[in-house]
Amino acid sequence: MTDTHRGPVTIGIDVGGTNLRAGTVDAAGRVHARIDTDTPRAAEDLEDLLVDTVAALSAAQPADRPVAAVGLAVAGFVSRERDRVRFAPHLPWRDTAVADLLTPRTGLPVFLEHDANSAAWAELVFGPAGEGENVAVVALGTGVGAALLIDGRMYRGSTGVAPELGHLPVVPDGRVCPCGKRGCLERYCSGTALAATAREMLADRPELLPSVLGEIPVEQIGGVDVARAAADGDRLARAVMADMAHWLGVGLSIVADVFDPDLIVVAGGVSASAALFLDDARRVYAGRVTGAGHRRLARIRRSELGLDAALIGAAEVARRGLRTAAEQQGTGADPADPGPTDARNLDRGR
């Protein structure tokens, strides 16, 4: 088996609200050259950075194996055609034809996919094989991304924006969410949420002090600081993690009540700290899901691909998009479906 027989090398870029992770990915899902950086706030800066990143990664490829396409995993609503970003709460794009903007500037076909869908593809194609037909992927990052595979197919809803599990209201009269509601899951289970809960506990829970988080200017506390402190045994940071675990368990029990999956994969940057919260979340989940004790509970595991899941999945979307485009040139099929839709037809990559 050689890579040459497994399709082209593509670039996957996970365009998160905070971090931008890019890499060259082969058809077996292996990441080669990579670039990690911060996500710029302004649209022009972001587009310039994407063009520069593609150029740098392309330059690192051997001349006989050039990059064939680019896939962007976007934390937001992507059009059904997967060429536009409709709305991305943590990114500067609003109804922006990102693929049309970037294709001429990079000289490569550009494919977009929702970041959680990208992570779900990567988990499905390159994760442990044959795990289930009904899979929920919940990606805990700056916000919460989610993807549903139902009977092995990506569920996209009627308008292409579903599912937004991060905006399930789980806490009555809870924190205000940029979506306009209160108490959304992502306000309690995300990197942003870890920082918010830490700030609240520093102010309201004197019994948890002292904490190393108290030494950081309060507005500068980030989710990573909380995760690091919790890993070091800081009591307040551990309490922050326990709070997230509780609400994650509640949220996942709602997901299971609606959708009854075989498997729930917890992905995203925060999943790097899964050892600090996932067992507690499983306990809350098992206690809350309707009919617990009388049904098989979904297995809940952390992403095996970790931080790279969306990057690898985006590269895979680009690779399959290229192949679909090539097939359509011969068949005149609908060009509005550039990517994979049926997991059962996927080469599982091993």
Ligand SMILES: [Zn+2]
């Ligand atoms: Zn919300």
